[in-house]
């Protein structure tokens with residue numbers, strides 16, 4: 464890619480403010496840990512960071528229009544996210560912006576609305592169990608640099624059934640110490656936008672400092688980046704004349720002025 468990827472990170476940043484245990488794990492916030500994945504990455508251009516407290520000021524139309532990929536982490540304050548912002552995020556994904564949903568973002572408004580099913584439906588348990596992620600798409604851009612499987616020592620357990628629509632691509636499958644399995648890495652296309660969901664990252668465990676998880680997020684941002692930032696700007700859903708002249712049933716011809724055809728420019 465010959466241009467830099469503009470990245471926008473949203474983190475609820477609630478637990479970090481209210482739970483000292485979380486603040487000790489993520490002293491710079493989960494957004495700080497995620498942002499640091501891209502330190503020194505020459506593929507990355509502008510990085511914007513928004514939290515629940517300032518998301519309406521940061522996540523403007525201008526900022527989203529200038530964003531290639533958005534990362535989203537939220538947990539208990541999904542309902543407090545502005546519907547106007549959510550609609551702008553949804554619109555931008557449909558027009559090409561990549562969207563990387565982390566952990567409890569399975570129940571976030573933009574993820575739910577983009578996927579259209581009860582994606583907050585799953586088994587869960589905060590037991591700090593070990594999870595083994597199986598890399599079941601070894602030829603996928605998101606898994607490059609990973610081996611056949613790796614272990615996250617402690618995380619929240621999520622188990623099937625998971626109320627997502629059938630993924631376009633299944634990237635990871637997790638086995639949990641307690642017996643469940645979970646589709647922990649999945650991709651979808653919605654409109655022109657690529658979406659990736661990664662299950663890992665409960666706030667009380669330092670999961671976003673683990674090298675494999677950081678590599679997955681880095682790879683996912685590069686995979687999800689659209690080739691053009693505003694992909695759909697030149698493609699209207701408009702009423703257009705045909706490209707080829709043809710005879711109508713009454714013997715008349717459908718005349719074409721190519722200059723009037725949006726696609727003929």
Ligand code: ZN
Nearest residue numbers: 567619665666
């Ligand atoms: Zn959690």
